[in-house]
Amino acid sequence: xxxxxxxxxxxxxxxxxxxxxxxxxxxxxxxxxxxxxxxxxxxxxxxxxxxxxxxxxxxxxxxxxxxxxxxxxxxxxxxxxxxxxxxxxxxxxxxxxxxxxxxxxxxxxxxxxxxxxxxxxxxxxxxxxxxxxxxxxxxxxxxxxxxxxxxxxxxxxxxxxxxxxxxxxxxxxxxxxxxxxxxxxxxxxxxxxxxxxxxxxxxxxxxxxxxxxxxxx
Amino acid sequence: xxxxxxxxxxxxxxxxxxxxxxxxxxxxxxxxxxxxxxxxxxxxxxxxxxxxxxxxxxxxxxxxxxxxxxxxxxxxxxxxxxxxxxxxxxxxxxxxxxxxxxxxxxxxxxxxxxxxxxxxxxxxxxxxxxxxxxxxxxxxxxxxxxxxxxxxxxxxxxxxxxxxxxxxxxxxxxxxxxxxxxxxxxxxxxxxxxxxxxxxxxxxxxxx
Numbered sequence: 001x002x003x004x005x006x007x008x009x010x011x012x013x014x015x016x017x018x019x020x021x022x023x024x025x026x027x028x029x030x031x032x033x034x035x036x037x038x039x040x041x042x043x044x045x046x047x048x049x050x051x052x053x054x055x056x057x058x059x060x061x062x063x064x065x066x067x068x069x070x071x072x073x074x075x076x077x078x079x080x081x082x083x084x085x086x087x088x089x090x091x092x093x094x095x096x097x098x099x100x101x102x103x104x105x106x107x108x109x110x111x112x113x114x115x116x117x118x119x120x121x122x123x124x125x126x127x128x129x130x131x132x133x134x135x136x137x138x139x140x141x142x143x144x145x146x147x148x149x150x151x152x153x154x155x156x157x158x159x160x161x162x163x164x165x166x167x168x169x170x171x172x173x174x175x176x177x178x179x180x181x182x183x184x185x186x187x188x189x190x191x192x193x194x195x196x197x198x199x200x201x202x203x204x205x206x207x208x209x210x211x212x213x214x215x216x217x
Numbered sequence: 218x219x220x221x222x223x224x225x226x227x228x229x230x231x232x233x234x235x236x237x238x239x240x241x242x243x244x245x246x247x248x249x250x251x252x253x254x255x256x257x258x259x260x261x262x263x264x265x266x267x268x269x270x271x272x273x274x275x276x277x278x279x280x281x282x283x284x285x286x287x288x289x290x291x292x293x294x295x296x297x298x299x300x301x302x303x304x305x306x307x308x309x310x311x312x313x314x315x316x317x318x319x320x321x322x323x324x325x326x327x328x329x330x331x332x333x334x335x336x337x338x339x340x341x342x343x344x345x346x347x348x349x350x351x352x353x354x355x356x357x358x359x360x361x362x363x364x365x366x367x368x369x370x371x372x373x374x375x376x377x378x379x380x381x382x383x384x385x386x387x388x389x390x391x392x393x394x395x396x397x398x399x400x401x402x403x404x405x406x407x408x409x410x411x412x413x414x415x416x417x418x419x420x421x422x423x424x425x
Contacts, residue, residue: 022254
């Protein structure tokens, strides 16, 4: 009887599918990753046990940093563009398309309207950062309540494009800021012209407390 | 020199033929490429930080008219909590009686214990419900509804949180977070501190 000849396979494997897979994954992760937007303000947010996630769209964020300065932010670029146009109208400031574009691509804004054109004319991030450091934030005094104006314009623009719905409102405060400053912002939320009585407070998920509280049970 | 080469080429015959390009295999060794691909993959995964903050939902009462404020004062089984400087907490039970009410003092390490003791029956029921949920006896929707019902019962503890002017925002967040930990569904954050309360508060604050 003739011996059955086993086909001799080469010990070198064909690596091509593995390469395909590797690069596919690399491409996938690189394309799905989002860059963290340039942050004009750094806040140390307090932690809580709440696990409900933060919405990624239709979200208006009011930031209060450790010095008590107030910033405004919105997630959707289309709304941002309309908001800065309308804010320009209300404060009699004409923004160039380049300035509008810069506003749209940036994150939280903490400039009084009077300084906004100068801020948006800054070509590089270093210049903007310098202005951010010197800024007093969005004025919230009763005589010059620009935050109220920001919120009203945002609500107006957003609801006209989204069947009369209101944007989700989040408050992102630094843990060490005095409550009285945050309270001023909450009072503005509750003022009769904007009527925000439900809002979210952005916190970090605290794990140490979770384990501590379960161990005491 | 040239001649020698020429002669060489002519006389060599079959031994020194035309120089031919080496016939390589059409297969390329892909292993380094795989290495590279996975190196990049690992690098990107490791350098990416997951940044996903969570949120606490807070609802303020819509109309804060005089009638409601009076209703709030009449509410029984209430615990009024003042958040003040140095992460200290001062509290009193039920309605404020001028001259009688005294403030007790605690801090954020002991507040859970206090709230759970004050809210014992509700807390126990919520815990029992949680066990049933974890044992998959009820689904998420039923759990949320039942939990809400238990926490909003008329006899459940009502907590009024009043951060004073020395409180930090962190204190308020911690306190609202404690509400969830201790199974308290009825709470309100208020900024109105009555003059009587303020006087007591100032007296207590001198002690620390």
